[in-house]
Amino acid sequence: xxxxxxxxxxxxxxxxxxxxxxxxxxxxxxxxxxxxxxxxxxxxxxxxxxxxxxxxxxxxxxxxxxxxxxxxxxxxxxxxxxxxxxxxxxxxxxxxxxxxxxxxxxxxxxxxxxxxxxxxxxxxxxxxxxxxxxxxxxxxxxxxxxxxxxxxxxxxxxxxxxxxxxxxxxxxxxxxxxxxxxxxxxxxxxxxxxxxxxxxxxxxxxxxxxxxxxxxxxxxxxxxxxxxxxxxxxxxxxxxxxxxxxxxxxxxxxxxxxxxxxxxxxxxxxxxxxxxxxxxxxx
Amino acid sequence: xxxxxxxxxxxxxxxxxxxxxxxxxxxxxxxxxxxxxxxxxxxxxxxxxxxxxxxxxxxxxxxxxxxxxxxxxxxxxxxxxxxxxxxxxxxxxxxxxxxxxxxxxxxxxxxxxxxxxxxxxxxxxxxxxxxxxxxxxxxxxxxxxxxxxxxxxxxxxxxxxxxxxxxxxxxxxxxxxxxxxxxxxxxxxxxxxxxxxxxxxxxxxxxxxxxxxxxxxxxxxxxxxxxxxxxxxxxxxxxxxxxxxxxxxxxxxxxxxxxxxxxxxxxxxxxxxxxxxxxxxxxxxxxxxxxxxxxxxxxxxxxxx
Numbered sequence: 001x002x003x004x005x006x007x008x009x010x011x012x013x014x015x016x017x018x019x020x021x022x023x024x025x026x027x028x029x030x031x032x033x034x035x036x037x038x039x040x041x042x043x044x045x046x047x048x049x050x051x052x053x054x055x056x057x058x059x060x061x062x063x064x065x066x067x068x069x070x071x072x073x074x075x076x077x078x079x080x081x082x083x084x085x086x087x088x089x090x091x092x093x094x095x096x097x098x099x100x101x102x103x104x105x106x107x108x109x110x111x112x113x114x115x116x117x118x119x120x121x122x123x124x125x126x127x128x129x130x131x132x133x134x135x136x137x138x139x140x141x142x143x144x145x146x147x148x149x150x151x152x153x154x155x156x157x158x159x160x161x162x163x164x165x166x167x168x169x170x171x172x173x174x175x176x177x178x179x180x181x182x183x184x185x186x187x188x189x190x191x192x193x194x195x196x197x198x199x200x201x202x203x204x205x206x207x208x209x210x211x212x213x214x215x216x217x218x219x220x221x222x223x224x225x226x227x228x229x230x231x232x233x234x235x236x237x238x239x240x241x242x243x244x245x246x247x248x249x250x251x252x253x254x255x256x257x258x259x260x261x262x263x264x265x266x267x268x269x270x271x272x273x274x275x276x277x278x279x280x281x282x283x
Numbered sequence: 284x285x286x287x288x289x290x291x292x293x294x295x296x297x298x299x300x301x302x303x304x305x306x307x308x309x310x311x312x313x314x315x316x317x318x319x320x321x322x323x324x325x326x327x328x329x330x331x332x333x334x335x336x337x338x339x340x341x342x343x344x345x346x347x348x349x350x351x352x353x354x355x356x357x358x359x360x361x362x363x364x365x366x367x368x369x370x371x372x373x374x375x376x377x378x379x380x381x382x383x384x385x386x387x388x389x390x391x392x393x394x395x396x397x398x399x400x401x402x403x404x405x406x407x408x409x410x411x412x413x414x415x416x417x418x419x420x421x422x423x424x425x426x427x428x429x430x431x432x433x434x435x436x437x438x439x440x441x442x443x444x445x446x447x448x449x450x451x452x453x454x455x456x457x458x459x460x461x462x463x464x465x466x467x468x469x470x471x472x473x474x475x476x477x478x479x480x481x482x483x484x485x486x487x488x489x490x491x492x493x494x495x496x497x498x499x500x501x502x503x504x505x506x507x508x509x510x511x512x513x514x515x516x517x518x519x520x521x522x523x524x525x526x527x528x529x530x531x532x533x534x535x536x537x538x539x540x541x542x543x544x545x546x547x548x549x550x551x552x553x554x555x556x557x558x559x560x561x562x563x564x565x566x567x568x569x570x571x572x573x574x575x576x577x578x579x580x581x582x583x584x585x586x587x588x
Binding site: 016019020022023026027030031032033034036037040048049051052053094095096098099101102103106107108109111114117118121123124125126127128129130131132133134135136138152154155156157161186187211214215217218221222232233234236237240247250251253254255257258261262264265269272 | 307331338
């Protein structure tokens with residue numbers, strides 16, 4: 001009997017060691033591109049094109065990082081992207097919270113139909129509305145401004161609203177009722193009682209929108225003409241066109257562009273993973 | 284519970300009416316956006332597809348000509364084929380890989396939390412930066428993939444410069460970002476109650492049986508969600524192709540959306556591009572419908588909470 005247990009234990013140990021080895025090998029595959037990006041960004045031009053490949057630069061050329069800030073007004077692009085992203089986040093948090101609370105707590109005819117309508121719009125490919133939206137914004141003379149990137153995000157979008165609505169549904173109804181007895185209005189309950197309780201869901205939305213704002217490429221590509229208005233993503237893609245061979249600079253620029261998202265990930269890891277769990281995709 | 288339902292059948296009390304009005308006001312932050320940026324553009328896209336228009340000159344009625352042109356446009360089939368190739372390989376591959384990695388991550392092992400971060404990290408990086416990085420990784424002479432291949436005596440292809448291999452290069456980059464799917468599957472796996480596994484073990488189930496009979500059905504809604512959203516996103520993938528290949532070489536990676544983009548914003552052929560956009564709409568609709576119809580493998584636990 002005793003021997004059987006120990007053999008089962010040993011089997012478990014072997015499995016966990018094997019697992020560790022497989023995961024470690026996989027980590028190599030997943031991390032190596034990062035290493036390659038940073039290694040390239042610190043090379044001299046001649047070392048970039050040396051054959052056979054030099055994995056580690058013989059001398060670290062930190063100057064590359066200064067040079068990209070000289071070639072491109074990166075600080076401006078950072079500011080532009082932060083500003084657009086900040087507006088997006090604020091708009092989404094406020095509008096989605098209001099709509100989510102309404103769907104979760106208020107009773108009115110047609111509520112379920114409208115909720116399903118909202119969810120089904122998630123399935124519409126963005127490409128279909130792309131062209132009319134472009135026409136619409138160009139008729140408003142909004143092309144070459146940030147408005148087409150910001151204004152639509154001032155209105156509640158389905159995914160974030162759904163996530164928040166699930167969160168409101170999980171809050172106990174007793175909270176509302178107690179507040180109602182104390183003379184709180186419908187919107188008083190929302191602002192004073194429930195909104196503060198949805199902080200974890202709001203944090204998840206802040207993180208998602210930050211990533212979406214930082215990653216948006218098609219929007220800036222379509223609407224921004226003047227290079228003073230460029231976002232980091234857009235500037236990076238044009239930088240490639242201008243500097244076909246200076247890979248050390250391109251990789252330095254890519255590294256710099258990645259820093260805000262990596263920092264966000266380090267700070268908000270639990271909200272990212274929490275947010276994904278929260279949607280509780282159960283059909 | 285019964286009380287509430289009997290109330291709703293009666294004509295609305297003044298209080299309920301007040302709440303209903305507040306309800307519609309509360310929906311405005313969505314309704315206005317829905318009308319301006321979804322409903323009206325949808326109708327406009329429909330109307331525009333019957334016109335000739337380049338935004339600058341006056342709009343002209345085209346009747347069904349744009350739709351007729353679709354059948355004569357040889358680029359549509361080739362671009363649809365590229366979109367299909369990408370979707371049909373990238374979606375199953377990232378789903379299977381994501382699930383496999385999530386299953387490993389769900390075990391108790393040394394340093395598992397660090398592994399989770401490492402595998403998820405590529406999914407966090409900005410899409411354009413990653414696209415640039417992969418152009419460099421796939422460089423035929425100085426990129427790391429071909430260098431590693433040369434270590435084992437294989438001369439790697441020219442990847443993004445070779446029409447036969449460019450798509451594979453883009454798909455490889457898509458697989459590197461598999462961490463997004465992994466996190467989603469991991470969250471689902473951790474929601475499976477341990478008691479189910481214990482029960483299966485008592486009944487003498489092997490690890491494989493446990494996976495097939497307990498794990499898979501329990502996380503099937505998540506897999507289903509991931510496949511549907513992944514398919515719709517892959518059909519529309521733009522950044523990856525625009526930055527990595529811009530459709531080349533010899534249009535071997537010109538996907539449908541890239542073609543549509545060129546028609547609309549390269550040639551300013553707004554009417555024809557609108558007509559084209561309905562093709563992708565129709566395809567997404569049909570694919571989603573087929574997936575829902577064939578979703579008998581998805582297991583929904585009865586809501587008993």
